[in-house]
Amino acid sequence: MERTLICETPKKIGEEVKIAGFVQTVRAHGKIAFVDVVDRSGVLQIVGGAELVDLKPQFAVEVEGVVKKRPEKMINEKIKTGTVELESKKVVVLSKSEEMPFDMGAEELNLELPTLLDYRTLTLRHSKIKEIFKVQAKVLEGFREAAKELGCTEISVPTISASATEGGAEVFMVDYYDHKAYMTQSPQLYKQMLVPSLERVFTIAKAYRAEPSVTTRHLSEATQMDCELGFVSFEELLDALEFVGTKTLKYVEENCEKILKDYKVPPLKIPAKVPRLTMREAQKIILKRTGVDHTGEKDLDPEDEKEICKWALEEKDSDLVTITHYPTKKRAFYTAPDPSDPEYSLSYDLLFRGLEILSGSQRINDYNKLIAAIKDRGMDPANFEMYLQAFKYGMPPEGGFSFGLERITMKLLNLSNVREASLFPRDMERVDFRFSR
């Protein structure tokens, strides 16, 4: 008999079917047992006798039986198959499971983060955890749709690089045959090199950061969603990033309605025009609202980001706010200074519900200015030879931006730690398991 997906069973009342999936819960009442089985399409109640009582959570099973309509008062409106159940005739155990180390049957999996990650292959099976990664898949899809609409071509760029790409010490070194090489901190330099070829590009790429600290917002290996556009002005870049950000978020909302409801997150509020502030303007608003004077600071700290997002929501009815003009010295060397005030740069962050989810800038596109900027940061232009080659042969005004996949997922579902939004998070303490074990 061919397998029937669980979501199809309500259409097959009275028919004999075979389903396959994982046992979620087993409830035995005397000689009758109820077993919930989950496959990729949903969950189904199986009802039967002796053949079910030995089943345990996480057993992989095949069940043959007849789809029955449930009595009116037994209908479960919470699930898609709540109008039916499967009267089992034959059960085949495909794979047994060890005893559960904690309750996998509860609606919420209330585990401390270390336990959640130590048992990652098990906890990922819980429906609420699975939902995180279904949302993440839609973030990727929504981003790509938006990037394509902007005219970007998808590229696949390398992650092994001959030098520490963006400067700074937070870089992982690789033994590359008999040479030293480095994991790229972002696809940044390579996507820029593609502008003179494909003009508008996007890539979904790994970013490796040897962050020497553990925070709730950083991963040592993260996934970035990047765009880079040639022949654009600063205004056009702002329009482009707000377009991609808005479209990506809305795409998730449209495709994950049930999950967002399960996570009790409010509907998105994104006005037609995302509010824009310079960093200095944001600091002044924060001073006025809270009395906290950060107007002399060179960046927004996490509390500032939360406060200005509160302002955006209260005053502009917006979950998003774009902050521009960060101090030139605080941004990467390739960031273009504002010609009218070079102390500040043509840079931007996009904040979403209290957190930066995107960063980017107009870039320096002049070969000589770029060399000067590299030297100015105490770096050696010889380490950027391939990158500089692209500018030597003509580079139009260009810029781009980069979204953090895990951060967007985290904020969309209101998770408290970015590690919850990564299937197998890497940080200084953990690669699958904690090093200290």
Next chain:
Amino acid sequence: MERTLICETPKKIGEEVKIAGFVQTVRAHGKIAFVDVVDRSGVLQIVGGAELVDLKPQFAVEVEGVVKKRPEKMINEKIKTGTVELESKKVVVLSKSEEMPFDMGAEELNLELPTLLDYRTLTLRHSKIKEIFKVQAKVLEGFREAAKELGCTEISVPTISASATEGGAEVFMVDYYDHKAYMTQSPQLYKQMLVPSLERVFTIAKAYRAEPSVTTRHLSEATQMDCELGFVSFEELLDALEFVGTKTLKYVEENCEKILKDYKVPPLKIPAKVPRLTMREAQKIILKRTGVDHTGEKDLDPEDEKEICKWALEEKDSDLVTITHYPTKKRAFYTAPDPSDPEYSLSYDLLFRGLEILSGSQRINDYNKLIAAIKDRGMDPANFEMYLQAFKYGMPPEGGFSFGLERITMKLLNLSNVREASLFPRDMERVDFRFSR
């Protein structure tokens, strides 16, 4: 004035427009000059006078002017804008370029591979080279469409791992804080761990192989397109991989008609049923056709792959052929042996026009058998603890496959070296530039 994309100009005859792009060629005839300008949408001929004569190839420019219909005899049918030209009124040079080190204006860029790669940011601007990566973008898109149709959810898995994933010495070591870690040789183990969660998954991921040799088919950092499916039989896996392979290739053919013509590659030949052979059957056919007796060999060598593809084309009218049942010892430890003859495995390769573009297998899904298989290869199960955890808690029959993005691109365009199908190829001799320089 707003920028007009070059592909829009034939619809704007008589109108004043501004275009932006890169100078491709400059032809001066006395006081009249003809300049071809390229943007992401196409190429356009600009005609004008003194304002054009100082332009050089690869200058980034903005040109304002009036779109004119070309006289009948001047129409160029080779390009989409061949019926029009732009009479220039104003030219702004956005960025100058150095002198070209070779002729970028020719229809073909006939360079030796080292030169092609040493000047990568320049050679990627040539239209024939650009086309390779437009095809590559469509391979990615086609693969994702097919994987989604199979019911797979997209995942993003880590590339830094605590141990050398699949065994073997060909692995890159990373300094990971104060620990040794390794770049994954493939997303294999992680995608398997996701089967009990999302049941069917796909991922586009980097694969790092410290291959100690330089061949035309291998890269040290390659891009893989992977699927993994739970609750499937060997037959269903074969159907699935042939479905994804066929759909991906046909998607490219449908979306890259002009490029495939430029590359003079014949139309795809894929029958409704892709021919399937066991490795032993393939060796017998090769013996019969060529007299070369490889029937005792444990694998097909590159010449065998070419010969059996020739057979598939001549006898089955097919560019694809699936080879199954490679010797168990020749495949990775997680490959399931064929229960009816454990010396051979439930493995498969998909060959396309003479080259393996996909590899995969039914996996061992039994916890104890998997531990035995790891030990059998002289490896320590303790190094696979997170992976084994997934099997400890119930793993259904499952399997999957993996396509090489660069290899498919290479074969689709009949390129002679896989490096031509990678934007910035990495091998033992090169990271952007050759080490020996």
